[in-house]
Amino acid sequence: MSVIVNNMLERDADEPFIDHNVDELVHFTHLTDNHRAYYAVMESTNTRTYTQSGTTEVWNPLA
Numbered sequence: 379m380s381v382i383v384n385n386m387l388e389r390d391a392d393e394p395f396i397d398h399n400v401d402e403l404v405h406f407t408h409l410t411d412n413h414r415a416y417y418a419v420m421e422s423t424n425t426r427t428y429t430q431s432g433t434t435e436v437w438n439p440l441a
Contacts (some may be wrong), residue, residue, distance in 0.1 A: 379418050380415060380418035380421070380422040381414075381415050382417045383422075384418050384421075384422075391417035391418050391420065391421035392421065392437055393417050396417055396420045396421065396424075396438060397411075397424075398441055401418075402440055403420060403423075403424045404423050404424055405420065405423075406419075406423075424441070426438060
């Protein structure tokens with residue numbers, strides 16, 4: 379479902395952020411980074427704040 383919603387909204391998961399902060403994020407033991415929906419699920423599962431810059435979301439670092 380995360381992939382479908384992201385596609386409809388023309389959104390992409392912030393893969394570098396997820397890769398860099400994976401130890402601090404909520405994650406699932408049965409979902410590996412090889413899964414096609416890994417990044418969409420990780421982004422939809424973890425809440426972050428952002429600022430809007432035009433049509434671009436600038437995500438704030440984890441506190």
